[in-house]
Amino acid sequence: MTTLIEFRNVSRVYGQGEAEVRALDGVDLKVDRGEFVAIMGPSGSGKSTAMNIIGCLDRPTGGQYLFDGTPVEHLSPDARALLRRHYLGFVFQGFNLLARTSALENVELPLIYKGLPRADREAKARAALAKVGLQGREGHHPSQLSGGQQQRVAIARALAGDPMVILADEPTGNLDTQRSHEIMGLLKELNRDEGITIVMVTHEADIAAHARRLVVFTDGRITRDEPAEGAVA
Amino acid sequence: MIAEAFRLAARSIIRNKLRSFLTILGIVIGVAAVIAMVTVGQGSSQQVSASVEAMGSDVLVLRPGRREFGPPGAGGRARPFTLRDAEALALLPEVGALAPIVTSSQTVIAGNANAATQITGSTPDWLGVTNWSLAAGRNFTPAEDNAGLAVCLLGQTVRQTLFGDADPVGQTVRIKSIACQVVGLLAPKGAGSFGQDQDDVVAMPIRLLQRRLAGDTDVSTIQIKVAGGVSVQEASSAIQQVMRERRRLSIDKDDDFSLTDMKEIATMLNSVNSVLSGLLSSVAAVSLLVGGIGIMNIMLVSVTERTREIGIRLAVGASARQVLTQFLVESVALSLLGGIIGILVGLAMAGVASRFMAIPFVADPMVILGAFGFSALVGVIFGYFPARRAARMDPIEALRHQ
Ligand SMILES: Nc1ncnc2c1ncn2[C@@H]1O[C@H](COP(=O)(O)OP(=O)(O)OP(=O)(O)O)[C@@H](O)[C@H]1O
Numbered sequence: 001m002t003t004l005i006e007f008r009n010v011s012r013v014y015g016q017g018e019a020e021v022r023a024l025d026g027v028d029l030k031v032d033r034g035e036f037v038a039i040m041g042p043s044g045s046g047k048s049t050a051m052n053i054i055g056c057l058d059r060p061t062g063g064q065y066l067f068d069g070t071p072v073e074h075l076s077p078d079a080r081a082l083l084r085r086h087y088l089g090f091v092f093q094g095f096n097l098l099a100r101t102s103a104l105e106n107v108e109l110p111l112i113y114k115g116l117p118r119a120d121r122e123a124k125a126r127a128a129l130a131k132v133g134l135q136g137r138e139g140h141h142p143s144q145l146s147g148g149q150q151q152r153v154a155i156a157r158a159l160a161g162d163p164m165v166i167l168a169d170e171p172t173g174n175l176d177t178q179r180s181h182e183i184m185g186l187l188k189e190l191n192r193d194e195g196i197t198i199v200m201v202t203h204e205a206d207i208a209a210h211a212r213r214l215v216v217f218t219d220g221r222i223t224r225d226e227p228a229e230g231a232v233a
Numbered sequence: 234m235i236a237e238a239f240r241l242a243a244r245s246i247i248r249n250k251l252r253s254f255l256t257i258l259g260i261v262i263g264v265a266a267v268i269a270m271v272t273v274g275q276g277s278s279q280q281v282s283a284s285v286e287a288m289g290s291d292v293l294v295l296r297p298g299r300r301e302f303g304p305p306g307a308g309g310r311a312r313p314f315t316l317r318d319a320e321a322l323a324l325l326p327e328v329g330a331l332a333p334i335v336t337s338s339q340t341v342i343a344g345n346a347n348a349a350t351q352i353t354g355s356t357p358d359w360l361g362v363t364n365w366s367l368a369a370g371r372n373f374t375p376a377e378d379n380a381g382l383a384v385c386l387l388g389q390t391v392r393q394t395l396f397g398d399a400d401p402v403g404q405t406v407r408i409k410s411i412a413c414q415v416v417g418l419l420a421p422k423g424a425g426s427f428g429q430d431q432d433d434v435v436a437m438p439i440r441l442l443q444r445r446l447a448g449d450t451d452v453s454t455i456q457i458k459v460a461g462g463v464s465v466q467e468a469s470s471a472i473q474q475v476m477r478e479r480r481r482l483s484i485d486k487d488d489d490f491s492l493t494d495m496k497e498i499a500t501m502l503n504s505v506n507s508v509l510s511g512l513l514s515s516v517a518a519v520s521l522l523v524g525g526i527g528i529m530n531i532m533l534v535s536v537t538e539r540t541r542e543i544g545i546r547l548a549v550g551a552s553a554r555q556v557l558t559q560f561l562v563e564s565v566a567l568s569l570l571g572g573i574i575g576i577l578v579g580l581a582m583a584g585v586a587s588r589f590m591a592i593p594f595v596a597d598p599m600v601i602l603g604a605f606g607f608s609a610l611v612g613v614i615f616g617y618f619p620a621r622r623a624a625r626m627d628p629i630e631a632l633r634h635q
Pocket residue numbers: 014015021022023041042043044045046047048049050
């Protein structure tokens with residue numbers, strides 16, 4: 001297996017002097033292609049900070065981050081935008097869909113920036129929506145969809161751009177248990193069938209149990225890194 | 234990408250109809266003002282050159298009183314001319330033809346129809362000097378003029394009022410105590426330099442008018458056609474000299490009459506036009522500036538409101554440039570919309586105004602294109618700052634924005 005994501009002694013410091021916060025404090029982490037990693041840890045332990053760096057939305061203030069062997073920390077904002085566009089898909093806790101915009105158009109969004117012609121875009125977006133079980137809902141706006149359905153749209157959006165990695169920061173944080181496990185089923189399927197690497201932050205052990213590896217953060221450091229218990233099949 | 238941005242912009246404009254409308258109002262007013270003013274201005278200068286053309290550029294108008302400009306008949310209180318002055322001038326070799334003119338406002342009656350109109354008294358040369366022709370009948374003769382016989386020519390407007398489409402030649406009309414025989418019908422002439430209806434006229438021998446209507450021997454203006462091969466300047470100085478002698482003006486006195494050529498009148502009218510245009514242009518420029526600031530203001534609000542959307546777009550891989558383009562296109566779409574509405578409103582206003590002022594409606598494609606381009610430019614200039622603000626957002630902070 002090749003290494004896709006590699007943190008070398010990564011730190012992320014917010015503020016200065018008295019107000020300094022070490023959100024990440026010397027983190028070493030390697031994630032291989034095709035892995036399904038769950039990140040857990042108490043609130044404020046640096047999980048989201050780590051996800052933002054992995055997702056090239058943020059840069060480390062110390063150490064090195066290699067994405068697919070390429071150091072990212074010195075890339076320009078536009079170069080990082082290109083990485084996001086072509087290799088990364090995000091699923092957020094708050095769904096982050098565009099309001100007053102149909103599910104189909106939400107899913108088409110990354111494809112617009114990839115420069116796909118309109119017809120291709122629509123076909124791809126429809127396929128992605130079908131994959132997450134939302135065929136027939138293409139024209140619905142987020143406000144006309146349930147929370148679970150909105151999160152599926154968000155997954156379809158992450159999926160549509162054919163990413164190597166899907167980064168999910170508390171994807172089930174706003175969903176009930178039943179919907180949560182449905183979403184996890186979906187992510188697992190994508191990991192197994194499409195070989196998409198998944199890194200997911202969660203607070204719930206039974207959600208984390210869907211992953212194959214568990215990484216625990218405490219105070220900006222990794223304190224546990226082990227195969228997920230049971231690794232529910 | 235640009236097409237996509239235009240689609241998005243159109244949607245966001247339609248979504249906020251009222252707000253978009255209020256935003257572009259400044260541009261609409263500015264552009265409408267420019268278009269209306271330029272269109273009316275061009276129409277009226279075309280009108281002026283047309284009427285100069287019609288009069289002939291070799292025509293001089295002699296009026297009593299110091300040089301002043303204004304509609305015909307608005308002359309000063311100086312000593313009027315007499316027919317003797319006209320006769321003396323007619324002897325000059327520099328003068329080709331001339332027509333002494335007296336006017337009087339009267340009511341003309343035929344049967345039970347009547348028309349309030351302007352009576353022009355002149356000599357038979359009047360038609361030639363004013364480049365006018367007859368639609369029917371004949372001109373009055375020098376003999377009729379000398380005898381002050383009661384004959385007259387009708388203008389088209391008066392003819393319509395009194396006789397409709399019927400042939401007036403041979404009919405009799407009453408003007409005060411005169412029973413006047415209509416011997417000719419003037420050809421239609423249209424509106425004059427000041428928008429007046431030149432066809433609203435009755436012409437008669439000048440002596441008839443002096444004796445029976447005015448009761449004096451005054452001549453209020455003399456229109457002079459310069460002789461062939463003689464320049465307007467030469468003719469002017471010859472006429473000036475004769476008139477100074479006849480009016481016994483000593484060396485130290487200024488002329489108490491004025492001599493204007495049609496070119497001068499045209500220049501004067503056009504300069505009034507361009508002063509007005511300049512004034513309105515600056516009003517329009519201020520309006521466009523205010524309109525641009527309005528667009529900038531709304532775009533800043535919009536960027537703030539849509540911070541989260543911007544974050545989402547950045548997260549899925551939009552580059553700063555693409556975000557910039559999107560917002561720039563939106564502000565250009567707004568200002569272009571304002572420009573287009575402004576052009577239509579301006580043309581409509583100019584259409585109504587030209588009708589009212591009886592001048593031709595001249596829609597200049599270059600001006601319309603210019604207004605179009607200028608409103609796009611306003612969108613780019615005033616949209617750039619808000620768009621740059623959007624493009625420079627930090628994705629994480631934008632996503633976290635509530
Ligand atoms: N923009 C910021 N400015 C200053 N401090 C920040 C900023 N973002 C995060 N932090 C701090 O960094 C630390 C790690 O935050 P982070 O969001 O990564 O925690 P988390 O593990 O995701 O927590 P949670 O489970 O509550 O989401 C926290 O102490 C937080 O206060």
